[in-house]
Amino acid sequence: MLSSELVRSALDSTPDAMIIIDSSGAILFANHQVSALFGYEAHEITGRPVEVLLPERFRAQHVDHRQDYAANVRVRPMGNGLDLFARRNDGSEFPVEISLSPMSGATTLTAASIRDVTERRAVQVELKTARERAERANQAKSRFLATASHDLRQPLQTLALLNGALCRMVKDPEPAEALAQQEQAIGSMSRLLNALLDISKLESGAIKPDVTDFTVAEIFAELRSEFASLATQKGLQLDFEACEDCVRSDPSLIEQVLRNLISNAIKYTQRGFVQLRCLHEEAFVRLEVLDSGIGMPANALTHIYDEFYQVGVSSNTARDGYGLGLSIVNRIMNLLGHRLEVRSELGKGSTFSLELPRGRAAQVHPRAPDCPHSAAAKPATVPHILLVEDDAGVRRATRLLLTVEGFRVTTAGSLAEAIEQAATHADIALLVTDYHLANQETGLQVVEAVRRQVGADLKVILITGDTSSAMHAVQHDDRVLMTSKPIDPDRLLDLLRELLATSTPDSATRSS
Numbered sequence: 001m002l003s004s005e006l007v008r009s010a011l012d013s014t015p016d017a018m019i020i021i022d023s024s025g026a027i028l029f030a031n032h033q034v035s036a037l038f039g040y041e042a043h044e045i046t047g048r049p050v051e052v053l054l055p056e057r058f059r060a061q062h063v064d065h066r067q068d069y070a071a072n073v074r075v076r077p078m079g080n081g082l083d084l085f086a087r088r089n090d091g092s093e094f095p096v097e098i099s100l101s102p103m104s105g106a107t108t109l110t111a112a113s114i115r116d117v118t119e120r121r122a123v124q125v126e127l128k129t130a131r132e133r134a135e136r137a138n139q140a141k142s143r144f145l146a147t148a149s150h151d152l153r154q155p156l157q158t159l160a161l162l163n164g165a166l167c168r169m170v171k172d173p174e175p176a177e178a179l180a181q182q183e184q185a186i187g188s189m190s191r192l193l194n195a196l197l198d199i200s201k202l203e204s205g206a207i208k209p210d211v212t213d214f215t216v217a218e219i220f221a222e223l224r225s226e227f228a229s230l231a232t233q234k235g236l237q238l239d240f241e242a243c244e245d246c247v248r249s250d251p252s253l254i255e256q257v258l259r260n261l262i263s264n265a266i267k268y269t270q271r272g273f274v275q276l277r278c279l280h281e282e283a284f285v286r287l288e289v290l291d292s293g294i295g296m297p298a299n300a301l302t303h304i305y306d307e308f309y310q311v312g313v314s315s316n317t318a319r320d321g322y323g324l325g326l327s328i329v330n331r332i333m334n335l336l337g338h339r340l341e342v343r344s345e346l347g348k349g350s351t352f353s354l355e356l357p358r359g360r361a362a363q364v365h366p367r368a369p370d371c372p373h374s375a376a377a378k379p380a381t382v383p384h385i386l387l388v389e390d391d392a393g394v395r396r397a398t399r400l401l402l403t404v405e406g407f408r409v410t411t412a413g414s415l416a417e418a419i420e421q422a423a424t425h426a427d428i429a430l431l432v433t434d435y436h437l438a439n440q441e442t443g444l445q446v447v448e449a450v451r452r453q454v455g456a457d458l459k460v461i462l463i464t465g466d467t468s469s470a471m472h473a474v475q476h477d478d479r480v481l482m483t484s485k486p487i488d489p490d491r492l493l494d495l496l497r498e499l500l501a502t503s504t505p506d507s508a509t510r511s512s
Contacts, residue, residue, distance in 0.1 A: 017114040020103065025049045025066050028109065037116060039089035050112070055087045069100065069110070078112070086114065095121045152193055153465035153485040154391050159186050161397035164489025168404045190486050196324070198256075202331040209250040209336055213359030216243040216278055216287065219255045223276070227262050236266060236274055243278030245285045248359030253332050260325040261289040261352050269293030269349070287354045296344040304342070305330035383500050384408040384425060388418045388433035388446050398432070401489055407496070415441045415449060422453035430499055435464035435482075447480060459499045463487060 011018055017033040027050055030042045038045075038053060045052060050066070051059040078084065078098035086096045095117050103109040163186055167179050201207045220240045231238035247254075258276070265274040272292030279286040296304065304326050333340040333354070344350035385407050389395040395411055402409045410425055412418040414437060422428060431450055435443040443462045451458050457479065465485040476482065481495060 018111060019050065019114070020109055020111050021050050023108045025051070025063070037114065038086070053086055055085055055093050058085070094118050154394055156186065156190055156193065156486040158393040158397045160190070160486045161394070161401045161489055165397065165401040165404050198328050202328065202335065207335065209253060211248060211250055213246055213248050214251045215246050216285065219251060219258060220276060222255065223258055223262060226259070227266065231266055231274060234266060236269055236272065239273060239275040241275070241277040245278060245280060246359045247285050247356040249336055249338065249356050253336060254354070254356070257329050257332050257354065258287065258289065260329050264325050265289055265291035265293060265350070283358060284355050285358055287356065288351055290349065290351045292349045295346045295348050295350055297346045301342060301344065382406060382408050383429040384410065384427045385496070386410050386412065386418065386421055386425070386428045386431050386450065388412045388431070388443070390414060390434060390438045405493055414438060415445055418446045419449050419453065422450040426454060428454045428458065430496065431458055431460045433460065433462060435462055444476065461495055461499065
């Protein structure tokens with residue numbers, strides 16, 4: 001049988017402070033660590049109530065807790081989920097963790113192991129503070145991005161619309177050439193702004209995936225329509241393999257990935273083809289973008305996802321693009337948790353592969369066929385358009401463009417003005433409205449109010465400078481077509497003619 005001295009020696013060698021109390025709460029034993037932690041010699045606290053080791057404000061309440069424990073003794077941490085504090089001999093307090101363990105004998109005894117957690121608590125406080133700072137920084141960055149996305153796009157939208165109007169008004173070759181070069185510069189600024197904002201949103205976590213089941217064919221059809229003319233202009237063969245597979249991911253983000261890959265493929269392919277194909281695997285669908293372009297050397301493949309990196313382009317030479325497309329692609333794929341692979345050989349082209357999980361059969365929503373400008377049916381009368389835009393520059397530029405194209409245009413700068421104009425003009429055929437208006441008003445409020453005046457079937461183009469993931473969740477009906485700023489003037493006019501030419505509400509379901 002172990003001697004009492006051996007037991008005392010074992011208790012003194014434990015790393016934590018330990019006391020033993022009886023059923024009345026009196027301290028019967030305190031090891032050496034108690035002296036080091038609390039500043040009491042063992043004989044100073046032996047026989048005294050355990051509450052002497054607690055801050056005075058907790059002592060009366062602790063007596064009740066101790067009596068409850070005596071009625072139901074078991075091994076357990078003390079004050080589970082609470083912040084516990086102890087009091088030293090000098091009156092100072094410190095945070096502790098306490099474990100209680102009953103000891104059986106002639107009298108019911110309880111052993112309490114006490115650990116100073118000051119350093120751990122300080123680390124936890126620092127981590128919590130750092131997390132709160134990071135959250136505030138992310139919220140501030142998200143607010144900045146939302147503001148920048150809107151405010152930076154507004155002047156670009158004004159420039160693009162004014163340029164579009166002037167291109168239609170100027171007939172002399174030299175001014176027309178200057179306007180054409182200006183249009184290219186505006187397009188470059190727009191693409192760079194979009195890319196930089198996309199990078200920032202992905203970094204800040206502002207983009208949240210909206211995962212659903214969808215068919216690959218839906219995205220292929222949209223991309224074919226978008227890139228067919230560009231490939232034809234370069235003399236390239238653009239092929240889309242038929243693919244009826246259903247996948248599970250965020251369709252908007254996957255479309256953005258493929259758009260960037262196709263754009264890159266066309267840019268770096270001088271002759272031959274660009275192809276999208278679909279490979280069928282048991283659990284995955286592999287989408288591949290292939291080209292017969294310039295290809296990349298093996299030592300470049302580790303850098304292609306870096307911002308502003310372009311194969312074979314030094315930092316001080318003129319650039320065709322900005323080297324951001326593949327960085328955005330890589331970030332989106334990491335966000336979605338999908339595998340992205342690349343194979344390339346210098347002079348023989350490249351292949352980018354996306355591995356997407358299979359989805360359940362998705363409901364296919366038929367898209368309206370593209371209605372080219374030349375084929376659009378022209379209405380017998382001049383259509384009357386209500387334009388709602390709170391930015392005066394954008395409003396004037398848009399009105400000028402539409403007027404030059406022969407439309408009748410009535411403008412409004414707010415929800416109240418839109419209601420007033422709609423009440424005055426019952427012949428409004430189409431509404432074009434910005435989404436974010438002043439005083440927290442939205443384009444959807446404008447749509448609802450104007451439709452009450454002129455009819456529920458009124459078709460709408462809703463334009464927004466906000467490209468955050470929150471815009472994907474905006475609820476609207478099939479007669480509302482949403483598109484982003486800065487919108488190309490030709491694209492805006494094509495959308496107008498397309499909606500005006502359609503005779504049934506269901507034909508305007510395509511989102512731009």
